[in-house]
Amino acid sequence: MRPTLRFAAGCVNEPSVEAAARPMTTPALQKADSMSSVADNIALMKSRSLALLLESEMERMIMAGEIAPGDRINENQLALRFGTSRGPIREALRALEAGGLVELRPNRGVFVRRLSIEEACDIYAVRAALFGLAGRLCAARLGRAEVADLKRQVAAMEKAAKSKDFDAYYPLNLQLHEFIVDHSGNPVLASHYRDLVKLLHLFRARSLVQGGGLAISNGEHRDMVDAIAAGDGERAHQSHFDHVMRARERLMSAVRDLPAASEHKKATR
Amino acid sequence: MRPTLRFAAGCVNEPSVEAAARPMTTPALQKADSMSSVADNIALMKSRSLALLLESEMERMIMAGEIAPGDRINENQLALRFGTSRGPIREALRALEAGGLVELRPNRGVFVRRLSIEEACDIYAVRAALFGLAGRLCAARLGRAEVADLKRQVAAMEKAAKSKDFDAYYPLNLQLHEFIVDHSGNPVLASHYRDLVKLLHLFRARSLVQGGGLAISNGEHRDMVDAIAAGDGERAHQSHFDHVMRARERLMSAVRDLPAASEHKKATR
DNA sequence: GGATCGTAAACTGTCGACAATTGACAATAA
DNA sequence: TTATTGTCAATTGTCGACAGTTTACGATCC
Numbered sequence: 001m002r003p004t005l006r007f008a009a010g011c012v013n014e015p016s017v018e019a020a021a022r023p024m025t026t027p028a029l030q031k032a033d034s035m036s037s038v039a040d041n042i043a044l045m046k047s048r049s050l051a052l053l054l055e056s057e058m059e060r061m062i063m064a065g066e067i068a069p070g071d072r073i074n075e076n077q078l079a080l081r082f083g084t085s086r087g088p089i090r091e092a093l094r095a096l097e098a099g100g101l102v103e104l105r106p107n108r109g110v111f112v113r114r115l116s117i118e119e120a121c122d123i124y125a126v127r128a129a130l131f132g133l134a135g136r137l138c139a140a141r142l143g144r145a146e147v148a149d150l151k152r153q154v155a156a157m158e159k160a161a162k163s164k165d166f167d168a169y170y171p172l173n174l175q176l177h178e179f180i181v182d183h184s185g186n187p188v189l190a191s192h193y194r195d196l197v198k199l200l201h202l203f204r205a206r207s208l209v210q211g212g213g214l215a216i217s218n219g220e221h222r223d224m225v226d227a228i229a230a231g232d233g234e235r236a237h238q239s240h241f242d243h244v245m246r247a248r249e250r251l252m253s254a255v256r257d258l259p260a261a262s263e264h265k266k267a268t269r
Numbered sequence: 270m271r272p273t274l275r276f277a278a279g280c281v282n283e284p285s286v287e288a289a290a291r292p293m294t295t296p297a298l299q300k301a302d303s304m305s306s307v308a309d310n311i312a313l314m315k316s317r318s319l320a321l322l323l324e325s326e327m328e329r330m331i332m333a334g335e336i337a338p339g340d341r342i343n344e345n346q347l348a349l350r351f352g353t354s355r356g357p358i359r360e361a362l363r364a365l366e367a368g369g370l371v372e373l374r375p376n377r378g379v380f381v382r383r384l385s386i387e388e389a390c391d392i393y394a395v396r397a398a399l400f401g402l403a404g405r406l407c408a409a410r411l412g413r414a415e416v417a418d419l420k421r422q423v424a425a426m427e428k429a430a431k432s433k434d435f436d437a438y439y440p441l442n443l444q445l446h447e448f449i450v451d452h453s454g455n456p457v458l459a460s461h462y463r464d465l466v467k468l469l470h471l472f473r474a475r476s477l478v479q480g481g482g483l484a485i486s487n488g489e490h491r492d493m494v495d496a497i498a499a500g501d502g503e504r505a506h507q508s509h510f511d512h513v514m515r516a517r518e519r520l521m522s523a524v525r526d527l528p529a530a531s532e533h534k535k536a537t538r
Numbered sequence: 539g540g541a542t543c544g545t546a547a548a549c550t551g552t553c554g555a556c557a558a559t560t561g562a563c564a565a566t567a568a
Numbered sequence: 569t570t571a572t573t574g575t576c577a578a579t580t581g582t583c584g585a586c587a588g589t590t591t592a593c594g595a596t597c598c
Contacts, residue, residue: 085552188388343548357581376549376551
């Protein structure tokens with residue numbers, strides 16, 4: 001029988017590692033854990049490889065901030081916590097490193113990547129280029145139905161923006177961007193775009209984006225959708241590119257406005 | 270004492286795995302292998318980790334075509350060949366997978382990624398977007414000296430193009446693109462661009478690019494450099510973007526012109 | 539003869555153990 | 569006191585072995 005992978009709850013001190021993964025330890029007994037019983041396990045069996053599981057779980061942990069940028073990741077501790085050996089952990093960390101979420105310092109350990117302002121700035125620019133391309137492609141591809149969908153989304157955001165309901169606006173905003181990228185018809189673009197967005201989560205000052213004019217941002221969304229609706233690739237490109245670049249400016253000016261705190265030590269190297 | 274890492278020459282049948290890596294097995298004796306003796310070893314010691322070494326070596330092997338797209342990679346065989354255990358090999362493969370060079374099929378093994386025409390097309394588009402951004406940034410950044418350098422490069426290529434000397438043109442072309450990307454001042458952009466170019470090496474029909482009008486291509490280069498020299502970001506973006514997209518069209522039409530052979534089996538899945 | 543089933547080899551996934559390195563702390567010397 | 573050196577615990581890097589899966593091949597049955 002395979003090792004158990006129980007995500008040993010409470011082994012060390014973890015906030016919320018849910019037993020989202022519990023392969024059939026006893027093939028016979030199967031209480032149907034209230035939530036989907038068999039499908040989950042089958043999916044688990046198919047994933048076939050702790051490393052794959054661990055990779056997504058650790059990515060989640062980093063995204064959720066359970067491990068903060070700059071933190072060192074202890075292999076032994078993780079292995080203990082997940083009830084596995086260090087092998088799969090190391091494999092997962094390698095994959096994460098290639099994605100830039102984590103940094104490998106030989107013989108020292110792996111550290112959650114810490115993004116400098118400059119790097120965040122660079123990432124935004126690349127993201128803008130990709131998003132610009134997504135807009136261009138959408139303008140050439142999207143049909144009436146999809147455009148209507150886009151307009152609906154922008155309208156919903158308009159409402160949230162008017163009432164300054166950031167909690168409602170934020171997920172809608174995310175969804176709109178995802179929609180555009182996913183409907184570009186270019187999976188490579190979508191994948192790279194997502195990677196960049198992930199990386200930006202490591203930027204500690206990210207939360208600053210919040211304040212910045214919901215109405216302004218949504219006005220830009222309207223321009224974007226208009227260009228797509230008109231099938232004007234060039235204009236779509238420009239509006240999409242500018243949208244991200246303006247978001248970058250909003251963030252950067254916010255960062256520079258409160259130069260206090262934050263920037264403790266740069267390049268511990 | 271550490272394991273030896275001899276890259277056991279001739280163990281299985283490898284064409285050219287040079288003993289580029291030979292850490293100080295006997296700290297005393299050090300014959301100064303004719304080439305840089307100590308520095309190499311120190312660099313090796315610093316890299317500290319077979320996995321890191323293996324990663325670059327295997328990347329090289331894939332790039333050089335020593336393992337062809339679609340081929341399965343046998344961990345045991347590689348371990349034997351390199352004189353290591355499978356652990357570091359697996360770690361290196363994980364990293365390569367995240368870069369898209371290699372594909373992981375659980376319980377089956379890892380396979381060198383095989384790029385479909387569609388994927389290559391998608392990658393070209395993303396590459397165009399990144400290159401467009403690079404052009405835009407260069408237009409805003411480059412000084413007289415760098416522009417002069419660019420013009421020199423284009424002039425050299427002009428000469429090669431006139432005499433249809435592809436072997437001279439190709440490396441210059443590569444160098445020009447590298448130059449622009451590197452001088453964009455955005456390392457994230459440069460890194461992603463390079464990854465895409467690497468991926469394109471997996472496209473079997475890549476060699477078709479060759480025939481396609483050297484003079485035409487270099488004419489586009491001239492436009493690019495002109496825009497950069499003028500400091501016209503918008504025009505630079507457009508010319509750089511178009512340059513890659515036209516290269517894509519040249520490749521794609523070449524592919525479609527000889528529909529024979531090649532496309533054996535799609536999606537063995 | 540062709541399809542189904544069972545078996546064995548080959549290989550991947552995982553583990554536990556050991557070797558080497560790092561970083562911290564204590565002891566010593568100036 | 570301060571700088572240097574020696575030692576030790578903690579942690580990473582690597583290995584060899586075992587368990588489980590896949591796949592190819594041959595035997596059996598229709």
